[in-house]
Amino acid sequence: MNKEMDLKSVVAQLRDGMTIGFGGWGPRRKPMAIVREILRSDLKDLTLVAYGGPEIGMLCASGKVKKLIYGFVSLDAMPIEPYFRKAREAGSVEVSELDEGLLLLGLQAAGHNLPFAATRVGIGSDVLKYNPHFKTIKSPYDDGETLLAMPAIKLDVALIHTSRADRLGNTQTDGPDPFFDALFARAADKVFVTTEVLVDRIDAEYSDKAKQQLFERCFVSGVVKAPLGAHPTASHEAYGWDMGHLKAYAASAGEEGGWQRYFDEYVKGDEASYIASVGGEAKIRALPLPIF
Amino acid sequence: MTTANEFTLAELIIVAGAEAFRNDGEVLATGIGPLPRLAVGLAKLTCAPGLMMTDGEAYLVEDPIPLGARGDFKPKFSGWMPYHRVFDSVWSGRRHAMVTPVQMDRYGQGNISALGDDFNKPKVAMLGVRGFPGNSLCHKNSMFLPNHSKRTFVEGEVDVVASVGFNAKNWPEGTKPDDVKLGRVITDLCVFDYNGPDHAPQVLSLHPGVTFEQVQEATGFPLLRAEGMTTTDAPTEAQLAIIAKLDPHNIRATVLKGNPPGIRAA
Numbered sequence: 356m357n358k359e360m361d362l363k364s365v366v367a368q369l370r371d372g373m374t375i376g377f378g379g380w381g382p383r384r385k386p387m388a389i390v391r392e393i394l395r396s397d398l399k400d401l402t403l404v405a406y407g408g409p410e411i412g413m414l415c416a417s418g419k420v421k422k423l424i425y426g427f428v429s430l431d432a433m434p435i436e437p438y439f440r441k442a443r444e445a446g447s448v449e450v451s452e453l454d455e456g457l458l459l460l461g462l463q464a465a466g467h468n469l470p471f472a473a474t475r476v477g478i479g480s481d482v483l484k485y486n487p488h489f490k491t492i493k494s495p496y497d498d499g500e501t502l503l504a505m506p507a508i509k510l511d512v513a514l515i516h517t518s519r520a521d522r523l524g525n526t527q528t529d530g531p532d533p534f535f536d537a538l539f540a541r542a543a544d545k546v547f548v549t550t551e552v553l554v555d556r557i558d559a560e561y562s563d564k565a566k567q568q569l570f571e572r573c574f575v576s577g578v579v580k581a582p583l584g585a586h587p588t589a590s591h592e593a594y595g596w597d598m599g600h601l602k603a604y605a606a607s608a609g610e611e612g613g614w615q616r617y618f619d620e621y622v623k624g625d626e627a628s629y630i631a632s633v634g635g636e637a638k639i640r641a642l643p644l645p646i647f
Numbered sequence: 648m649t650t651a652n653e654f655t656l657a658e659l660i661i662v663a664g665a666e667a668f669r670n671d672g673e674v675l676a677t678g679i680g681p682l683p684r685l686a687v688g689l690a691k692l693t694c695a696p697g698l699m700m701t702d703g704e705a706y707l708v709e710d711p712i713p714l715g716a717r718g719d720f721k722p723k724f725s726g727w728m729p730y731h732r733v734f735d736s737v738w739s740g741r742r743h744a745m746v747t748p749v750q751m752d753r754y755g756q757g758n759i760s761a762l763g764d765d766f767n768k769p770k771v772a773m774l775g776v777r778g779f780p781g782n783s784l785c786h787k788n789s790m791f792l793p794n795h796s797k798r799t800f801v802e803g804e805v806d807v808v809a810s811v812g813f814n815a816k817n818w819p820e821g822t823k824p825d826d827v828k829l830g831r832v833i834t835d836l837c838v839f840d841y842n843g844p845d846h847a848p849q850v851l852s853l854h855p856g857v858t859f860e861q862v863q864e865a866t867g868f869p870l871l872r873a874e875g876m877t878t879t880d881a882p883t884e885a886q887l888a889i890i891a892k893l894d895p896h897n898i899r900a901t902v903l904k905g906n907p908p909g910i911r912a913a
Contacts, residue, residue: 380730425775426775426777426778427774427775427777428775429774434774435772435773435774439772440772443761443768443769443772444768444769444770444771444772445768446765446767446768449767450767452760452775452776453776454776454777454778454779454780454781455734455777455778455781456734456737456738456778456781457780457781459731459734475781475784475785475822475823476738476780476781476784476785477780477781478784478811478818478819478822479780479783479784479808479811479812479817479818479822479824479827480776480779480780480783480784480808480809480810480811480817481760481766481776481807481808481809481817482776482780484808485766485807491819493821499821500821500822500823501819501820501821501822530705531704531705531706531729532704532705532729532730533729533731534729534730535730535731645704646703646704646716646717647702647703647704647712
């Protein structure tokens with residue numbers, strides 16, 4: 356069993372109109388190498404699902420998005436992702452704006468093969484008003500409480516970036532927080548993972564880190580070796596986010612033709628030229644991890 | 648306790664914010680933004696020692712972490728609080744957050760999502776509802792709003808109800824609006840809560856030099872005077888010393904425009 360693939364062959368498995376989920380959280384551990392490969396492709400009409408960061412903004416900027424399902428789209432120090440903001444204010448994408456916890460519950464329901472998850476979250480707020488397809492249910496027990504039946508969020512594909520993976524599809528993160536990558540993975544028909552370090556067998560080399568596994572290998576369809584593949588987002592412990600780059604990216608959103616210039620300068624070539632264009636490997640590896 | 652003679656409005660707000668956590672017991676306390684975070688840290692070191700706090704990333708700490716660059720300070724971790732545990736804490740109710748909505752209304756509802764009439768093409772896209780719907784339904788929330796005005800405390804309803812409140816029309820039959828726990832609202836003018844008759848907003852204290860009329864004038868809905876309405880307590884020297892230690896780079900001075908003094912000139 357060898358699940359190793361390259362970026363091009365992953366993107367070749369994606370189709371127009373698919374629902375794609377992204378692991379990570381804001382500007383943390385996003386599968387940006389695959390995102391850039393999607394940006395280089397002619398894929399379109401995608402539905403994206405995420406605790407979003409720059410992957411959402413870039414795919415919106417390039418006109419590939421039909422619908423967004425999100426808990427937020429943020430660059431952390433810049434609380435609103437600039438191209439997401441632009442897309443929202445232009446009304447150019449359909450949105451399902453969720454409470455962060457409802458996104459968790461919708462993915463979990465999908466992973467458990469259930470139609471919905473019962474919750475109070477969302478009741479009393481405009482999440483119900485702006486997601487008119489959501490329905491409530493009455494508790495069948497004595498309390499009789501009215502609850503939201505949060506519908507399952509089924510994904511065609513989940514894309515996730517990891518610290519380490521092996522060719523069998525095992526994954527580990529060195530990050531302090533696994534986020535909801537496991538829920539994205541279990542909600543998806545197919546999962547493609549990018550990794551800082553790829554080995555034949557993780558048990559042979561990193562047996563002591565087994566608790567850092569994100570989810571089981573049975574969910575993984577393909578593994579791509581993509582060192583620095585989360586840049587400009589952070590990938591603990593390898594490198595922090597590149598706030599200088601993210602600020603320049605954000606500034607481009609305010610300029611006429613800004614996205615096209617960003618694309619031409621950084622994304623257009625391949626990953627090797629991308630890394631060179633943002634200052635090279637040594638510079639990326641020296642980016643400090645954020646503190647608060 | 649010696650009351651300080653000189654203090655900034657930001658420091659007054661931090662002390663008033665800490666009071667919002669008194670008697671909370673052992674809950675996860677989260678202050679979003681510099682002043683709420685300092686308020687939580689001050690509360691933990693003074694009136695609410697049971698509070699649990701995080702390093703802002705994924706670990707629990709018993710000693711509040713100073714804001715900004717840490718120099719030689721190395722945080723010590725007492726536990727793990729990745730986001731999946733944050734949601735479990737939220738839904739258990741064992742949490743109290745202090746957050747900053749962009750708009751609030753007479754019902755205690757808050758908005759951080761978007762401004763304008765058309766949600767699908769908002770005049771201003773903001774943060775989205777983030778965790779506000781679940782937070783406000785499941786645990787106590789206090790608020791800090793730095794600019795008390797009719798733009799922030801709006802007439803009618805907020806544009807998008809992100810954090811829930813007491814507007815009956817937003818609660819389907821069989822749901823539990825009475826479980827909503829709104830703590831205190833702290834602004835640059837006053838401290839108020841929604842514990843008046845039928846959850847009416849009522850002013851608990853006015854910041855030094857501020858009149859009730861001035862607060863009412865700056866608010867888009869009617870306010871009551873709470874029984875025993877008073878002047879917001881000035882910080883003590885001891886509180887100011889703790890705040891200075893928690894904020895060694897004086898980030899608190901950058902939050903309010905012009906970093907005004909805590910006692911307004913008459």
